[in-house]
Amino acid sequence: MFRKVLIANRGEIAIRIARTCRRLGIAVAGVHSDADRRSPHVAAIGDSILLGPAPAHASYLCVERVLEAARASGADAVHPGYGFLSENGAFAEAVESAGLAFVGPTPDVLRELGDKAAAKRLAADAEVPTIPGSPRASADAREIAAMAKALGLPVLLKAAAGGGGKGIRVIHGAASLDEDIASAMREGLHAFGDAALLVERYLPHGRHVEVQILGDGRGDVVHLWERECSLQRRHQKVIEEAPALALPASLRQAMLDAAVALGRRVRYRALGTVEFLVTGDAFHFLEVNPRLQVEHPVTEAVTGLDLVELQLRAAAGESLGFSQGDVRCSGHAVEARVYAEDAAHGFVPCTGTVRHVSWPPAPARVESGVQAESTVTSHYDPMLAKLVAHGADRARALERLRTALDATQLAGVTTNLDFLASLLRAPSVCAAVPDTGTVDDLLAAGMPAAPWRASAPHIAAAWTLRAGRAVDPAAPVASWPAFTQWRLGAPRGYRPLAPQFEVRTDAVTDAATLTIVAHGDTARMHFDAAIGDARHAVGFDDDHDGRGGTRVEVDGRAVLLWIGRDEHGVWLSDGRRTERVAVRPALERDPASGARTAATLVAPLTGKVLEVRVRDGDTVLAGQVLLVIESMKMEMRITAPHGGVATILGTAVGAMVERGAALARVEPVAPPAPGASTEGAPA
Numbered sequence: 001m002f003r004k005v006l007i008a009n010r011g012e013i014a015i016r017i018a019r020t021c022r023r024l025g026i027a028v029a030g031v032h033s034d035a036d037r038r039s040p041h042v043a044a045i046g047d048s049i050l051l052g053p054a055p056a057h058a059s060y061l062c063v064e065r066v067l068e069a070a071r072a073s074g075a076d077a078v079h080p081g082y083g084f085l086s087e088n089g090a091f092a093e094a095v096e097s098a099g100l101a102f103v104g105p106t107p108d109v110l111r112e113l114g115d116k117a118a119a120k121r122l123a124a125d126a127e128v129p130t131i132p133g134s135p136r137a138s139a140d141a142r143e144i145a146a147m148a149k150a151l152g153l154p155v156l157l158k159a160a161a162g163g164g165g166k167g168i169r170v171i172h173g174a175a176s177l178d179e180d181i182a183s184a185m186r187e188g189l190h191a192f193g194d195a196a197l198l199v200e201r202y203l204p205h206g207r208h209v210e211v212q213i214l215g216d217g218r219g220d221v222v223h224l225w226e227r228e229c230s231l232q233r234r235h236q237k238v239i240e241e242a243p244a245l246a247l248p249a250s251l252r253q254a255m256l257d258a259a260v261a262l263g264r265r266v267r268y269r270a271l272g273t274v275e276f277l278v279t280g281d282a283f284h285f286l287e288v289n290p291r292l293q294v295e296h297p298v299t300e301a302v303t304g305l306d307l308v309e310l311q312l313r314a315a316a317g318e319s320l321g322f323s324q325g326d327v328r329c330s331g332h333a334v335e336a337r338v339y340a341e342d343a344a345h346g347f348v349p350c351t352g353t354v355r356h357v358s359w360p361p362a363p364a365r366v367e368s369g370v371q372a373e374s375t376v377t378s379h380y381d382p383m384l385a386k387l388v389a390h391g392a393d394r395a396r397a398l399e400r401l402r403t404a405l406d407a408t409q410l411a412g413v414t415t416n417l418d419f420l421a422s423l424l425r426a427p428s429v430c431a432a433v434p435d436t437g438t439v440d441d442l443l444a445a446g447m448p449a450a451p452w453r454a455s456a457p458h459i460a461a462a463w464t465l466r467a468g469r470a471v472d473p474a475a476p477v478a479s480w481p482a483f484t485q486w487r488l489g490a491p492r493g494y495r496p497l498a499p500q501f502e503v504r505t506d507a508v509t510d511a512a513t514l515t516i517v518a519h520g521d522t523a524r525m526h527f528d529a530a531i532g533d534a535r536h537a538v539g540f541d542d543d544h545d546g547r548g549g550t551r552v553e554v555d556g557r558a559v560l561l562w563i564g565r566d567e568h569g570v571w572l573s574d575g576r577r578t579e580r581v582a583v584r585p586a587l588e589r590d591p592a593s594g595a596r597t598a599a600t601l602v603a604p605l606t607g608k609v610l611e612v613r614v615r616d617g618d619t620v621l622a623g624q625v626l627l628v629i630e631s632m633k634m635e636m637r638i639t640a641p642h643g644g645v646a647t648i649l650g651t652a653v654g655a656m657v658e659r660g661a662a663l664a665r666v667e668p669v670a671p672p673a674p675g676a677s678t679e680g681a682p683a
Contacts, residue, residue: 001312015044029069030045082291114290126262131200157169157170157197334401340415343416349634387408460581598667608655624639638663
């Protein structure tokens with residue numbers, strides 16, 4: 001066995017790998033970027049080496065720097081975790097050439113299986129059913145378009161070097177084909193260093209079932225049963241279960257046998273996952289993930305095995321130590337991935353600082369990479385944690401996971417906790433067998449939102465006013481010291497009769513004006529806040545139960561919120577979703593009712609500008625794409641909210657932009673005055 005292992009990863013998986021190493025008496029070292037200096041995985045591992053700047057290509061993906069860290073730490077093995085360099089054959093070869101052990105498959109196998117086209121050919125040679133599609137990957141956009149049209153829409157575009165559900169596009173119509181091909185190629189290039197794509201027939205409403213295999217590198221391969229991973233968004237898993245649901249015994253056995261046969265064909269070493277799409281009573285090969293999976297804890301829960309230990313022993317050259325008949329599957333386990341993302345707006349990744357964290361107690365298993373004051377940046381995947389529950393059957397496991405989710409609180413950054421809670425209570429999930437379209441169907445039907453969110457601007461403005469109040473809140477406006485600039489700086493001598501604020505909650509619309517009237521004494525102050533006809537009564541009472549939140553009453557309905565201010569404005573969170581509101585004193589009244597105003601478009605989160613598609617002075621249409629930003633391996637298109645004349649505000653291709661930074665402005669085109677000449681105007 002190894003003396004010391006360098007864990008070439010970050011976050012929860014680095015902490016989890018270190019836990020098993022220490023149990024086995026193996027010393028560990030870690031790595032980190034500038035952005036991760038104070039991350040929990042650095043503190044948990046202790047001996048951690050700086051790789052470089054925050055961007056992954058300059059730190060976690062830099063092969064030479066990782067090797068330098070391994071040599072400096074005195075490690076004799078490198079564990080890549082998942083993501084980053086875990087499927088990189090060149091990295092595995094460099095590790096072995098440096099005289100170190102790579103905890104994973106051999107470099108040759110990584111190259112074969114890491115290339116989706118090559119893996120598909122291997123599966124076909126092993127007589128595993130495959131999905132009809134292009135015979136090879138291509139980085140020629142015109143060739144890809146031709147293959148898609150020949151195959152017949154809808155089709156699936158897949159990054160040849162991709163993994164983890166990234167670099168995938170479903171193309172339903174020819175109108176967006178060129179745009180989607182370009183976007184998928186960019187994502188493949190930026191995330192995996194390879195723009196080549198595969199084209200496959202799209203099979204809607206299939207089920208994603210995967211088989212966990214383990215090999216010793218000498219031809220002995222066993223399966224550790226299968227997992228159900230059909231609940232996905234953006235083709236990425238969000239809920240995983242073991243075992244799979246309602247599979248006919250013959251179909252299950254055929255998939256298990258196919259996965260083992262493929263593993264034996266390449267003399268597979270360590271852990272790997274063979275993924276299939278199940279449609280009816282048939283199954284089709286998707287890909288092989290030659291690494292430890294995010295969802296490995298559900299397999300550990302039902303088998304009682306430590307999969308990281310099995311990885312380490314296989315990489316050290318040990319035999320498996322057990323036969324297929326020794327691997328039992330007991331009960332049912334479910335895992336939920338907690339992400340920093342906005343489920344209500346297309347699961348866009350979210351950044352920010354985690355201000356408050358509370359995890360559920362046992363028997364729930366929590367694998368987390370964040371703590372209070374952790375910063376969620378745009379440089380890495382937005383997964384924050386995994387919650388795992390095990391029970392005698394699926395109903396019991398789901399009940400325990402729902403309880404764990406209800407007890408989880410993360411304030412300061414928007415998460416998918418509300419979405420997960422709704423998902424695990426939906427009849428199509430709890431009382432039926434879900435498929436890969438289930439999440440989209442539920443979203444189309446609408447997910448319930450917490451009632452307080454509609455009044456977030458009112459709460460934020462009232463909280464701001466309360467924080468700056470005078471000793472006597474019943475005194476005239478002039479005694480509110482934080483807001484005297486209203487009179488001193490207001491144009492045309494404008495004086496409000498009551499405190500007014502500009503509040504902004506949307507990235508592409510102008511701020512609305514909100515008026516507040518305060519009532520009561522200093523200890524029991526409450527507010528009437530109004531934006532047009534949207535009026536709410538808001539009151540505050542500091543919470544004293546040790547959780548550090550504030551009890552907020554809105555129109556007689558109480559909710560516990562965490563509230564604070566950062567560089568982007570006021571943030572409010574119920575421990576599940578975080579709303580952000582830009583609040584500032586209003587210096588003049590709203591424009592005339594019905595008048596269309598210019599819209600300033602801001603960056604929804606920190607990211608890199610990939611494209612600028614318009615120039616200053618261009619006339620644009622409503623919905624036209626102005627810029628494309630990439631963050632957390634996801635592209636976001638910034639579109640015009642209405643027609644008009646565009647101005648790009650100092651943004652260039654390749655530039656990094658912070659969340660809230662102004663990107664562009666669209667000035668509406670004034671209609672011609674009544675009776676004005678239209679001579680020379682286009683027909």
